[in-house]
Amino acid sequence: GAVVSQHPSRVICKSGTSVKIECRSLDFQATTMFWYRQFPKKSLMLMATSNEGSKATYEQGVEKDKFLINHASLTLSTLTVTSAHPEDSSFYICSARDSEGGDSYEQYFGPGTRLTVT
Amino acid sequence: GQNIDQPTEMTATEGAIVQINCTYQTSGFNGLFWYQQHAGEAPTFLSYNVLDGLEEKGRFSSFLSRSKGYSYLLLKELQMKDSASYLCAVRDSNYQLIWGAGTKLIIKP
Numbered sequence: 001g002a003v004v005s006q007h008p009s010r011v012i013c014k015s016g017t018s019v020k021i022e023c024r025s026l027d028f029q030a031t032t033m034f035w036y037r038q039f040p041k042k043s044l045m046l047m048a049t050s051n052e053g054s055k056a057t058y059e060q061g062v063e064k065d066k067f068l069i070n071h072a073s074l075t076l077s078t079l080t081v082t083s084a085h086p087e088d089s090s091f092y093i094c095s096a097r098d099s100e101g102g103d104s105y106e107q108y109f110g111p112g113t114r115l116t117v118t
Numbered sequence: 119g120q121n122i123d124q125p126t127e128m129t130a131t132e133g134a135i136v137q138i139n140c141t142y143q144t145s146g147f148n149g150l151f152w153y154q155q156h157a158g159e160a161p162t163f164l165s166y167n168v169l170d171g172l173e174e175k176g177r178f179s180s181f182l183s184r185s186k187g188y189s190y191l192l193l194k195e196l197q198m199k200d201s202a203s204y205l206c207a208v209r210d211s212n213y214q215l216i217w218g219a220g221t222k223l224i225i226k227p
Contacts (some may be wrong), residue, residue, distance in 0.1 A: 108179075
């Protein structure tokens with residue numbers, strides 16, 4: 001099956017610093033990637049839809065200047081958490097849709113990144 | 119508004135059968151998905167239903183009734199490794215996935 005990787009898997013950073021998370025589709029091209037956030041014992045919350053070569057579409061309530069998304073190629077999207085605060089600590093998950101999949105129903109998820117801001 | 123309901127937690131015995139229900143109210147419907155998520159890991163795809171009826175895949179089956187806005191995931195011959203959260207998600211008219219809060223399934227020996 002299709003594989004999506006995320007890097008890093010875990011990161012601890014100090015308050016006020018920025019952290020970049022990478023999401024890569026390893027064996028397929030992904031025009032569209034999705035970034036989710038998940039709090040403990042809660043469901044996934046869609047933060048933004050990342051489109052290759054264009055600006056990301058952010059969900060209501062998500063600060064685009066704080067969560068910078070770049071989708072520079074068909075296999076890579078990055079999420080940068082700027083000026084991180086402890087409340088940004090969370091599990092961040094990306095997913096990707098295969099561009100060649102037509103109306104493919106499946107999103108392929110990365111393994112997630114655990115961010116802890118101290 | 120859009121809403122997906124599923125039980126918060128269920129307990130079952132190893133070797134038994136369990137049914138996890140999901141009801142939904144969404145803006146349009148373009149398919150319903152079930153995902154399994156172990157603690158600290160990303161979700162993994164289990165099943166997809168877009169037409170009414172039962173889809174069987176090994177020990178797991180998923181049922182859909184679009185007229186009732188209802189689905190269930192049926193797990194047979196439960197194993198300890200099936201202890202996980204099971205997420206129901208509906209793809210709406212904009213092809214966005216709307217997620218339920220997940221059902222934590224606890225398997226006891």
